[in-house]
Structure formats: structure tokens, C-alpha cells
Amino acid sequence: MPRSIKAKPAAPAAAANPAGHREHASFPPLVIAEIQRAAREGIYDIRGLGAKRRLPSFDDLIFLGASISRYPLEGYRERCATNVTIGARYAKKPIELKIPITIAGMSFGSLSANAKEALGRAASEMGTSTTTGDGGMTKEERRASKILVYQVLPSRYGHDPDHMRSCEAIEVVVGQGAKPGGGGMLLGLKVTERVAGMRTLPVGIDQRSACRHPDWTGPDDLEIKIAELREVTDWEKPIYVKVGATRVKYDVALAVKAGADAVVVDGMQGGTGATQDVFIEHVGIPTLPAVRQAVEALQELDMHRKVQLIVSGGIRTGADVAKALALGADAVSIGTAALMALNCNAPIFLEDYARLGTAPGYCHHCQTGRCPVGVTTQDRELEARLDPELAARRVRNYLSTMVLEAQTLARACGKSHLHNLEPEDLTALTVEAAAMAKVPLAGTDWVPGRGGA
Amino acid sequence: MIEVDVEALGVRALNERLHRLPPDTNERLWKITNPKGAHALAAGLDRPLTIEIEGHVGYYCGGMNKQAEITIRGHAGPGLAENIMSGVIRVTGNASQSAAASGRGGLVVIDGDASSRCGISMKGVDIVVGGCVGHMSAFMAQAGHLVVCGNAGAHLGDSIYEAVIYVGGDVESLGSDCIEKPMTDVHRSKLEQLLASAGLRARAERFRRFGSARQLYNFKVDHAAQY
Amino acid sequence: MCGIVGLFLKKTALEPFLGKHLSAMLDALSDRGPDSAGFAIYRNPAPRGSVKLTLFHPEPDFGWDHLAREMSEEIGSEVRGEARGSHFVLTAAMPVETARHWLSRHRPGVRIMGVGDCIELYKEKGNPRDVVRRFGLDKLAGSHALGHTRMATESAVTTQHSHPFSTGLDLCLVHNGSLSNHNRMRQWLSRHGIEFQTDNDTEVAAGYFTHLLGEGATLEQALKSGISDLDGFYTFAIGTKDGFAVVRDPIACKPAVLAETDDWVAMASEYRAIAHLPGADQSRIWEPSPATVYSWKKH
Numbered sequence: 001m002p003r004s005i006k007a008k009p010a011a012p013a014a015a016a017n018p019a020g021h022r023e024h025a026s027f028p029p030l031v032i033a034e035i036q037r038a039a040r041e042g043i044y045d046i047r048g049l050g051a052k053r054r055l056p057s058f059d060d061l062i063f064l065g066a067s068i069s070r071y072p073l074e075g076y077r078e079r080c081a082t083n084v085t086i087g088a089r090y091a092k093k094p095i096e097l098k099i100p101i102t103i104a105g106m107s108f109g110s111l112s113a114n115a116k117e118a119l120g121r122a123a124s125e126m127g128t129s130t131t132t133g134d135g136g137m138t139k140e141e142r143r144a145s146k147i148l149v150y151q152v153l154p155s156r157y158g159h160d161p162d163h164m165r166s167c168e169a170i171e172v173v174v175g176q177g178a179k180p181g182g183g184g185m186l187l188g189l190k191v192t193e194r195v196a197g198m199r200t201l202p203v204g205i206d207q208r209s210a211c212r213h214p215d216w217t218g219p220d221d222l223e224i225k226i227a228e229l230r231e232v233t234d235w236e237k238p239i240y241v242k243v244g245a246t247r248v249k250y251d252v253a254l255a256v257k258a259g260a261d262a263v264v265v266d267g268m269q270g271g272t273g274a275t276q277d278v279f280i281e282h283v284g285i286p287t288l289p290a291v292r293q294a295v296e297a298l299q300e301l302d303m304h305r306k307v308q309l310i311v312s313g314g315i316r317t318g319a320d321v322a323k324a325l326a327l328g329a330d331a332v333s334i335g336t337a338a339l340m341a342l343n344c345n346a347p348i349f350l351e352d353y354a355r356l357g358t359a360p361g362y363c364h365h366c367q368t369g370r371c372p373v374g375v376t377t378q379d380r381e382l383e384a385r386l387d388p389e390l391a392a393r394r395v396r397n398y399l400s401t402m403v404l405e406a407q408t409l410a411r412a413c414g415k416s417h418l419h420n421l422e423p424e425d426l427t428a429l430t431v432e433a434a435a436m437a438k439v440p441l442a443g444t445d446w447v448p449g450r451g452g453a
Numbered sequence: 454m455i456e457v458d459v460e461a462l463g464v465r466a467l468n469e470r471l472h473r474l475p476p477d478t479n480e481r482l483w484k485i486t487n488p489k490g491a492h493a494l495a496a497g498l499d500r501p502l503t504i505e506i507e508g509h510v511g512y513y514c515g516g517m518n519k520q521a522e523i524t525i526r527g528h529a530g531p532g533l534a535e536n537i538m539s540g541v542i543r544v545t546g547n548a549s550q551s552a553a554a555s556g557r558g559g560l561v562v563i564d565g566d567a568s569s570r571c572g573i574s575m576k577g578v579d580i581v582v583g584g585c586v587g588h589m590s591a592f593m594a595q596a597g598h599l600v601v602c603g604n605a606g607a608h609l610g611d612s613i614y615e616a617v618i619y620v621g622g623d624v625e626s627l628g629s630d631c632i633e634k635p636m637t638d639v640h641r642s643k644l645e646q647l648l649a650s651a652g653l654r655a656r657a658e659r660f661r662r663f664g665s666a667r668q669l670y671n672f673k674v675d676h677a678a679q680y
Numbered sequence: 681m682c683g684i685v686g687l688f689l690k691k692t693a694l695e696p697f698l699g700k701h702l703s704a705m706l707d708a709l710s711d712r713g714p715d716s717a718g719f720a721i722y723r724n725p726a727p728r729g730s731v732k733l734t735l736f737h738p739e740p741d742f743g744w745d746h747l748a749r750e751m752s753e754e755i756g757s758e759v760r761g762e763a764r765g766s767h768f769v770l771t772a773a774m775p776v777e778t779a780r781h782w783l784s785r786h787r788p789g790v791r792i793m794g795v796g797d798c799i800e801l802y803k804e805k806g807n808p809r810d811v812v813r814r815f816g817l818d819k820l821a822g823s824h825a826l827g828h829t830r831m832a833t834e835s836a837v838t839t840q841h842s843h844p845f846s847t848g849l850d851l852c853l854v855h856n857g858s859l860s861n862h863n864r865m866r867q868w869l870s871r872h873g874i875e876f877q878t879d880n881d882t883e884v885a886a887g888y889f890t891h892l893l894g895e896g897a898t899l900e901q902a903l904k905s906g907i908s909d910l911d912g913f914y915t916f917a918i919g920t921k922d923g924f925a926v927v928r929d930p931i932a933c934k935p936a937v938l939a940e941t942d943d944w945v946a947m948a949s950e951y952r953a954i955a956h957l958p959g960a961d962q963s964r965i966w967e968p969s970p971a972t973v974y975s976w977k978k979h
Contacts, residue, residue: 232497
């Protein structure tokens with residue numbers, strides 16, 4: 001039986017202190033509210049989305065742009081190409097993407113069928129890929145998405161060789177940025193008949209998931225598993241390995257040695273449909289240092305651009321795309337941002353946000369299944385609020401905008417292809433970002449740890 | 454009967470040949486020799502073939518199998534018949550860990566012993582083991598049946614969902630949320646059917662039944678220690 | 681992560697072929713361990729009063745013969761040696777400590793890879809097939825041997841980081857898996873006098889066993905203690921003067937296969953490495969149980 005969703009009392013506003021009481025930095029109102037919630041409920045807080053706290057990010061890097069020594073390209077007339085090929089290392093049929101932005105794996109179950117369809121349609125129009133999720137492939141997504149990446153996860157929910165063979169690529173998920181080392185989670189209200197049927201679970205239960213794959217552990221055995229996946233699909237499809245960003249240098253090197261065609265690295269800002277808040281906020285490193293470490297690992301193996309790097313975790317704008325590529329990524333993947341283009345946290349259906357104890361701009365209650373805008377819900381009525389065609393158009397527009405933004409920045413740096421962006425086009429605004437991205441602090445030659453003034 | 458020396462031909466060439474057979478093929482009987490521990494042998498099949506493998510196989514033999522009947526006359530490495538969808542896979546010797554992992558249908562028969570994690574994450578496959586199974590067998594087992602004629606190792610059925618386990622011998626220990634349940638005529642009948650389909654002789658009366666206590670189906674504070 | 685192999689011959693008639701079989705075993709596991717390889721082989725026991733040391737120096741054409749002569753002259757005892765690839769097996773008619781002391785004073789750049797009566801320990805960066813060829817393994821005879829092919833997980837790919845690690849006289853360790861509490865363990869062991877050359881987790885396990893054996897534990901006791909003290913995933917194979925031992929952690933996710941005939945006992949991460957041994961098809965094949973010590977000794 002699905003549980004009723006109690007409205008959570010809204011946490012006291014962090015900044016509201018008009019009377020000027022003395023604040024406690026270690027125990028601010030939000031922390032006190034969480035302690036008292038734990039005292040009431042006796043269990044960790046579970047929520048959706050990714051790390052909400054402020055982190056060093058792409059916002060702390062800026063592009064240098066054109067100058068007397070470096071000349072810009074004219075917009076529109078002078079090409080700035082955006083295409084990328086994924087998986088030429090071993091696959092008979094590598095994937096050609098028109099834009100270097102893909103849609104990350106998000107499960108049907110976590111997302112509504114309408115949401116998956118909208119994402120598929122938008123991706124198809126833009127010439128890019130979507131990814132299945134922890135629950136398997138739906139026929140809607142296969143129909144809607146021209147390029148579909150099939151995830152192989154620890155749970156193996158809905159895993160089907162025919163579905164896998166019908167997709168264009170395979171992604172072996174070792175972990176994700178929101179919870180590196182954690183398995184999938186879907187609470188009872190979202191385990192509907194259809195979802196339960198796909199996952200072979202009883203309707204309405206809280207889904208528990210394994211955190212390790214059932215039939216391999218470690219990169220040496222991953223290599224044998226990847227070989228099996230190639231055998232089952234006759235070596236046609238590129239195989240990606242996805243990791244949450246933790247020991248990125250080791251992981252990327254090991255993924256390469258295990259035989260991956262592409263590596264996906266998901267920073268701690270990466271979202272989830274549901275997991276413990278403590279996992280989201282306290283495990284994994286930000287996307288910014290993760291990109292740089294991943295690229296270094298590939299360069300040390302002389303595999304940069306031979307094994308593609310796809311980076312995710314808090315990619316929001318064309319500036320983020322351009323910066324990730326400048327640091328050496330081949331492409332980026334978006335999850336949370338794609339949902340927001342669908343309408344996540346849009347200022348509509350305000351009463352429904354209030355019923356969840358939140359408001360547009362602050363909602364992270366994907367795990368409840370009561371998504372006011374029909375994105376992360378299995379409820380028919382709520383799902384109907386998301387029209388797949390209109391939503392697809394929104395996502396397509398958003399993807400288009402990001403590409404145009406990235407091209408604008410790249411042209412300003414004199415690049416005829418987004419891939420020609422380099423770290424030397426960037427400079428950092430903070431010491432942390434300089435150290436993490438190994439890019440000098442603006443106006444200096446200084447990269448912390450490397451000397452110079 | 455088509456005989457193939459896979460050591461000479463290579464796993465890739467053999468698998469490709471088997472995958473390319475038309476759905477109505479009359480090349481249905483195959484004998485594969487000299488497997489010598491090779492991995493992913495006969496993986497990803499989707500034809501009504503009958504395949505005999507003479508010797509020991511490595512990892513993932515018969516992985517993601519559909520329709521085919523595969524008999525391994527020897528031992529099998531980890532991940533035998535992983536994610537099997539339908540068909541029958543039989544090992545006359547022993548199977549290493551994670552046998553029939555996440556299997557969704559079909560039948561897997563192990564005449565000898567299976568190692569740890571037999572039936573891990575199973576989603577509908579039926580597994581019949583003539584000997585014993587190792588620790589963490591039927592971990593997170595969601596659906597299907599696991600029959601163990603011998604003994605079961607520690608933490609049997611840890612975090613089990615709706616799969617049903619029958620054990621003829623001793624159980625070292627039960628995992629979280631796995632409990633013994635009464636054997637009724639319905640269960641005995643099902644068990645006899647499974648043993649018969651596996652071609653194994655055993656008396657259904659000495660078997661015990663195990664399954665989920667269903668206490669972990671919804672998060673409850675009081676069960677936090679089980680996680 | 682890696683591949684490990686072990687071969688113990690029950691019949692002396694097979695000893696001339698030990699190296700050939702071990703070579704083939706390492707070759708079979710080079711996919712799962714492409715970065716470096718190593719092996720310890722037990723052969724040619726040193727005469728009474730002598731000790732064998734396997735030495736390594738990175739410089740090609742290192743003056744090994746000069747070293748042997750100098751040592752012999754200064755100490756006044758017989759010293760002979762045999763070069764093999766970048767390594768040199770020194771047999772010196774003197775106590776172990778005398779040899780160690782001389783080497784650390786006169787050739788501090790030389791690394792001691794293994795010490796004992798019978799053990800010879802070779803390891804190096806590079807693809808296992810090349811490494812094995814450089815040391816001429818397939819021509820070596822002996823009674824038993826352990827080998828390792830390495831895919832580096834969390835530490836660098838260097839000769840020092842390769843396995844086997846030598847833990848004491850005629851003792852060595854190879855490891856498949858990844859420990860999770862080795863950093864604190866390394867600090868604790870260092871305070872108890874164990875010296876470490878690398879940040880490698882396997883070296884910590886080797887140091888742990890050396891420490892316990894030094895405190896008087898038997899091999900079985902040391903391995904049993906290891907099961908509770910060492911956290912992480914591992915299959916260990918330990919070589920001793922008379923045989924070898926195998927142990928897996930309690931969760932036992934990393935693979936291990938054992939096979940036995942009247943002529944030999946073999947251990948490997950994958951059956952493929954055992955498949956070509958003579959009589960493999962008819963051998964008794966089984967998987968070691970978790971948290972259980974298995975050992976074999978010459979009689």
C-alpha cells in the first residue's frame with residue numbers, strides 16, 4: 001500500500017533574522033530543523049536532485065576571449081562545429097552526435113513515461129542521445145529516442161538482451177555522482193503496477209537495491225563482463241563505463257584498461273531521484289576537479305580523444321558545456337537541468353508545492369512521487385500535467401540555447417570546433433577553482449601546487 | 454550434429470555463427486570441444502538450439518540466454534547463465550559464484566555444487582542444484598525458485614523479495630528478512646515438478662521452504678539494524 | 681586488480697617444466713593484469729651456511745659480477761651469482777644479516793627483492809608476456825612457484841609496486857583485490873619496525889604477515905588473524921619454502937580456482953590459466969571457501 005505523504009513542516013528560512021539575534025554558525029536553523037526531524041522520524045532524510053550546497057564549480061572559471069593576439073570568428077557565417085563521435089575504439093558502429101550534450105540516465109519509475117518520451121523526442125531532434133535508467137527500457141523511450149544508450153546497473157531491473165541489442169550503446173554503471181557506492185532507490189508510491197512489472201517487484205514496496213553488480217567486482221572482472229556484453233551484441237555497440245566522481249584518476253585509468261570505449265564521470269552535483277541526503281552532500285568530489293583528473297588520466301595513457309570522456313554533474317548552461325570541453329571532455333551529459341527544462345521547479349501549481357512543504361525553486365521532493373509538474377511521478381493525474389510534445393519543445397529549445405551559447409564562447413576564443421577549446425582559454429576567479437582545474441588564477445601565472453606568481 | 458573446436462575457431466567466431474543462424478535454422482545440434490575455461494561461450498543466444506559443451510567453461514557461459522538448451526559437461530566459472538531469459542542451461546559439474554545471477558526465466562540446473570551468490574538478484578529463473586550452494590545465495594532474490602538438494606551456506610536469502618527457496622540439507626544461517634515457511638501440498642507439488650524438470654532424484658518430503666518475512670518492504674525505523 | 685597463479689609440484693619429475701607451465705599460466709592472465717608481472721620460484725637450494733638474495737637495479741648493465749667479487753673479497757666468503765634480465769640472484773656463504781648489511785653500506789641503490797634458501801623473486805613493469813620472456817621463466821626448473829599479473833588500482837605502475845612482495849625468508853605474497861584499511865595499518869606496522877617502500881596495499885598485507893610471523897605466529901595463525909584484521913576484498917596466495925597457502929576474505933567476491941591431480945596443485949584467478957596444465961581436464965577442481973586457510977607442503 002502506498003504511504004500517505006505527510007506535508008513536512010517547512011524549515012525556517014535561513015536568512016530571516018530581522019531582530020538581529022546572535023546566529024550560531026554550527027547550529028543554524030536548518031541544521032536544528034534536521035536534528036529535530038531525525039529525532040521525530042528515526043531515519044535518514046531521503047530526497048531527490050544533487051548536492052545543494054555551494055561548491056567550487058565552473059562558475060569560478062572564465063574564458064579569456066579574443067584580444068590583439070587572438071582573433072574571434074564571426075557568428076553564424078564562420079563555422080563552429082559541434083559534432084562528436086563516441087566509441088570508435090572497439091565498436092563496429094560508433095555513435096555520431098550532432099551536439100556534445102547528451103541526456104543522462106534517469107529511470108522510468110523515477111521519471112514519468114511522458115517525461116522520458118519528451119526527453120527522447122528532444123534529443124532526436126537535436127541529434128543526440130538519451131539514456132535508459134535503473135529499471136530498463138520503455139517502448140516509449142525507444143520509439144522517441146533515435147540514439148538510446150542502455151544502462152547495465154547493479155540491480156539489473158528490467159535487464160533484457162533484446163532491449164540492449166536494440167539500443168545504440170551500452171553504459172555499465174559502476175556509480176553516480178549523487179551516491180558513489182550506493183544503489184538505486186525508489187519509494188513505494190512510485191512502484192506502480194507498470195514500474196513493478198518492469199522491475200519484477202511487488203507493487204507499492206520501497207525498493208531496496210544492491211550497490212555492487214551481482215556478477216563482477218573490480219576492474220579485472222569488469223573487463224571480462226565488458227567482453228561478454230560485446231559478445232551478446234556482436235561487438236557492434238560502444239560501451240561506456242560510468243563512475244561517480246571519487247578516485248577519478250584511478251577509475252578512469254581502470255575503465256580504459258577494462259576495455260571501455262567511453263568513460264562517463266558524474267560529479268557530486270549530479271542528481272538522483274531518491275537517496276539519503278547525507279550521501280548526496282558528503283560523498284564524491286565536485287565536477288570541476290573531476291573533469292581535470294579524468295583528462296589527466298586519459299592523457300597519461302595516451303588515450304585522450306581515443307576513449308571519449310563524458311562529464312556530468314551540475315551542467316546548466318552553454319558556459320558550463322564550453323568550460324567542460326575546454327578542460328578536455330568530449331561531451332557533457334545533463335540530468336537535473338533537462339528536468340528543469342521539462343518544468344521541474346517551474347512556478348506553476350503553487351499549492352501542490354506548498355503541500356509538499358516547499359516552493360518553486362526549492363523543491364527536491366522527487367522521491368515522494370507527488371511532483372507538481374508531472375516529471376518525477378507515476379500518478380496519472382500529475383503526469384498529465386506534462387504534455388510530451390510541448391515538453392519536448394522546451395527541452396529542444398534549451399539544448400539549442402546551450403549549444404549556441406557554447407559556440408558563442410568558442411568563437412570568441414577563435415575556435416572553429418568546440419573541441420578546439422583548451423584549458424589555456426580559461427582562467428580562474430578563486431584559489432580553489434585554480435587548484436582544482438589546474439588553471440591559473442586570473443591575472444597571475446599561479447596554479448596552486450605548481451608555483452609561479 | 455555440428456562439432457566445433459572452439460580453441461581453434463575462437464569464441465567470437467563461434468558466437469557470431471550461432472547468432473547469425475536464421476530463426477528457422479535446421480542447424481540445431483551443436484557440440485563444442487576444448488572450451489578450456491573460455492569466457493562468454495554461447496552468450497546472447499536466441500535460437501532453439503541444443504548445445505553440448507565438452508569441458509570446463511569460464512565466466513558468463515550462456516549469459517542472457519534465450520530459447521537454447523546448453524549442457525556443459527564440466528565445471529562453469531562465475532556468472533553462469535547470468536540474466537537467462539528462457540531455455541535451459543545445465544552443468545554436470547560445479548558452478549562458480551553468481552550462477553544464474555539476475556535470471557528472469559528458464560531453468561538452470563547444476564548437478565554438482567554452486568558457489569557463493571547462487572541466484573543472486575534472481576528475477577524469475579528456476580534454479581535446481583543437486584549439491585550445495587555457498588554463502589549469500591538468493592541474495593535480493595525477487596522471483597523464481599531456488600532448489601538446493603544439499604546444504605546452503607551462510608546468509609541464505611538475505612534481503613529476499615518473493616523468490617521461493619527449497620533446501621533439502623542444512624542451512625548454515627538465514628539472511629535478513631528470510632524465514633522458514635511451512636511446506637504445503639502446493640509447495641511439495643511445485644518442488645517435485647522442479648526436481649523432475651531438472652532430472653534429479655530427491656525426496657520432496659525432506660525439503661524445507663524459505664522465503665521473505667516481508668518486514669523490509671517499507672522503511673521502518675525499528676528495522677534499521679537489518680540494513 | 682590482477683591475476684594470481686600458483687603451481688606446486690608433487691612429483692620431482694615435473695620440476696624441469698615448472699617455469700614453462702608458470703609462463704603459460706601468467707600469459708593466460710595477462711588481460712586482467714597488463715601493467716606489470718612478477719613471480720617467485722623456489723629452486724636450487726643454497727648450500728648450508730649460505731643464503732640466496734634476488735637483487736634488482738634499474739640500470740641496465742649494472743656491475744653485478746663486480747658486486748659479487750667485491751663482497752666476496754671483503755667478507756672473505758664465497759659469493760656467486762647469476763644474472764637474469766634486470767635481476768641478479770646472489771648466493772653468499774654468510775648469514776643473511778651480513779649480506780644485507782654489506783649491501784646497504786656498499787650498494788644502497790640495489791633493491792633486495794627476495795631472500796631465503798630457495799626463493800628467487802623477479803618482477804617488473806611491462807606486459808606479462810614480455811616480462812616473462814625477459815627473465816627466461818620458461819626455462820627455469822623448481823619445485824613450486826607463485827605469479828602475478830597486475831592491473832594497478834590505487835598506486836603507481838612501477839617495479840617496486842609489482843607483486844610478489846617478499847615478507848620474510850622464503851616467504852612471498854601475491855594478491856588479487858583491493859584492501860580498504862591499509863593506510864592506518866601501514867602506519868601501525870611502521871611503528872612496529874616494518875619498513876615500506878611504496879603506498880601499495882599489498883605491501884601492507886605482506887608487512888602485516890611478516891610482523892606476525894616475526895612475533896612467533898605460525899603461517900596458519902598469521903593468515904587467520906589477517907582475515908579479521910585486513911579489511912577489503914582479497915584472494916591471497918602466499919609462498920613458503922615448502923609449499924604455499926591460499927586464503928580469501930569473508931565476502932569472497934574476487935575469484936579463486938584450485939585444481940589438483942596426483943602430480944600437482946594449482947591455483948589461479950581464472951580456470952583458463954589452469955586449463956593447459958597436463959591432466960587439467962581430469963583434475964579435481966574446486967573453489968576455496970571464504971575466510972578459510974588452505975595450505976600445501978612438501979613432505
